[in-house]
Amino acid sequence: MEKRFFVTSEPLSVEELAAEVTRPEAGAVVQFIGTVREFTKGRRTVYLEYEAYHSMAEKQLEAIGREVKERWPDAESAVGHRTGELQISDAAVIIAVSTPHRKDAYEANEYIIERIKQIVPIWKKEHWEDGEQWVGDQLEQTRYPDGAPGGGNK
């Protein structure tokens, strides 16, 4: 079997992620696909760049998978996160969760994306027409106001 929790520079496939969790015991599969949005806060993104601490990111995704198992013992989950240069509408992350009954699949799926944004060492850099910036906080509470702190690219 392929890895259930992985980071890759290759395009992600919803078909493959869904297949990873589909099984006779499941009546529901919920998938989340995080896609590159063209406009964020009125500013046009040309492309995004994702970087990962690859080995640790996969470990953290697996850890989230174990958290899910503790909270929803009947759930099976799989996550793929892409790295590198992504164009508008490309899938950056796909999360698939299967459960016997659908309510749990929605809840566990949403739990996973929240946790990814908290504990998985992956970073994105916005590339605009007139600049670029590492995004500091996916929860959108803070953003480095002018490029990287302490210097760095503008």
Place this chain on the structure above:
Amino acid sequence: MEKRFFVTSEPLSVEELAAEVTRPEAGAVVQFIGTVREFTKGRRTVYLEYEAYHSMAEKQLEAIGREVKERWPDAESAVGHRTGELQISDAAVIIAVSTPHRKDAYEANEYIIERIKQIVPIWKKEHWEDGEQWVGDQLEQTRYPDGAPGGGNK
């Protein structure tokens, strides 16, 4: 463009449904895949048979799409429902919703499956090793206790 809300006897594709709603304005796509579960209440399903009032079912799915637009104006949705004989793990329904921000995509998606189970004229018949039965109430509040009421197949 293909129909966004359709009933078909052909296998459904998560790839195609996701593609229907993916767009530059969206940062999130949530998909629900309703799959045929092997065991329900301890009884083993051999296969399911889905029947639809085809033309009305598609109209009702479109009506649900309009309801979604009223509640989540930024959402785009697509639904495919399959009919005919379905084997264990086959997808009976796929719902795809895209929104700029993910919370809405989960909510709107769950809204759609709830509404399908209320107002779309589609029926399923369970086929077990020792019998068969039209399922009377998807909300699982009632089930005809012994086959069809007023006679019919056992």
Place this chain on the structure above:
Amino acid sequence: MINVLCFAHMKDIFGGERLAINSGGIATVKDVLEHLKSAYDADVSGIMTAVNEEFAEESTPVSQGDTVALIPPVSGG
């Protein structure tokens, strides 16, 4: 004539997907159901209906050429 469509276990009750009933004396959905009850000795109590693909009430008018569907509790999804 009035076309009657039967789905799910209604098909078994009426022995087919489509019936045609004479529109004489029929003005509403209620009349259609009464007719079916007496002509087929069928229990259609509590069944939902649609007239020309729109959900209907017992009081919904039905006339020559209309299609009335018998809609058991749905179980899609």
Place this chain on the structure above:
Amino acid sequence: MINVLCFAHMKDIFGGERLAINSGGIATVKDVLEHLKSAYDADVSGIMTAVNEEFAEESTPVSQGDTVALIPPVSGG
């Protein structure tokens, strides 16, 4: 030596993905950060760290051959 991995804008601050620093006098993550601050005049305040791929505290021990990663606020998903 102690391996230091720099991600996202940390790469720009330190001019590369990997640094190697001498383990002499280094016992904890805090020592590593102090060293980087003085050697690179870099602001690493508030940065998270991992030692050998596990999230760490300032008090987490670090020894010869360990890998310390500088983890800016993550933004995956």
